Amino acid sequence: xxxxxxxxxxxxxxxxxxxxxxxxxxxxxxxxxxxxxxxxxxxxxxxxxxxxxxxxxxxxxxxxxxxxxxxxxxxxxxxxxxxxxxxxxxxxxxxxxxxxxxxxxxxxxxxxxxxxxxxxxxxxxxxxxxxxxxxxxxxxxxxxxxxxxxxx
Numbered sequence: 550x551x552x553x554x555x556x557x558x559x560x561x562x563x564x565x566x567x568x569x570x571x572x573x574x575x576x577x578x579x580x581x582x583x584x585x586x587x588x589x590x591x592x593x594x595x596x597x598x599x600x601x602x603x604x605x606x607x608x609x610x611x612x613x614x615x616x617x618x619x620x621x622x623x624x625x626x627x628x629x630x631x632x633x634x635x636x637x638x639x640x641x642x643x644x645x646x647x648x649x650x651x652x653x654x655x656x657x658x659x660x661x662x663x664x665x666x667x668x669x670x671x672x673x674x675x676x677x678x679x680x681x682x683x684x685x686x687x688x689x690x691x692x693x694x695x696x697x698x699x700x701x
Contacts, residue, residue, distance in 0.1 A: 613654035617663050619645045627676055628669040640683035647687065655689060656696035 585597035619642035626635040635643070646654055657663055664671040680689040 613651065613657045614666075616646050616649055616651040616654045617657055617666065619643075619649075620658070620663065621666065623679065624667045626679070626682075627671045628667050630672065635679060635682050639679075640685075643679055643683050644685050647685075652687075652692065655692050659689065659693040659696050 579595055581596040581598035583595075583597050584600045585591065591597060620639070622636055622642050623639035625632045626639055646652065658676060661671060661673070677689055677693075679685075680687060
């Protein structure tokens with residue numbers, strides 16, 4: 550009868566010994582402190598971390614005419630010297646261009662291309678005063694330094 554008692558005890562010891570062996574996931578490794586380099590193999594003892602994806606750049610408009618149409622209420626102020634101040638709808642339209650993510654379209658204003666939409670020639674002095682008159686959160690002269698003739 551002694552051998553029948555020894556078999557369950559031997560099985561119990563074998564299962565206990567198997568459960569005490571470390572699993573591969575419990576192996577020692579350093580915390581990831583360097584970014585992974587694309588194209589290079591990963592070293593198991595020195596793991597790397599994946600850098601967060603870069604946010605997509607804001608989409609620039611492919612055309613500006615629809616955005617600049619918001620500024621049509623400014624035509625009277627920009628072309629007629631008897632109009633002393635821009636209207637509220639002019640200021641709303643002027644700042645709306647930037648809020649729509651189409652600030653590049655201000656280059657069309659600076660370059661004078663918006664004058665094609667107006668019934669008379671545009672007064673550039675008044676155009677550069679529009680940001681101050683409308684209390685815009687940017688300066689049109691500062692934006693003009695970054696404009697070239699390649700605006701959409």
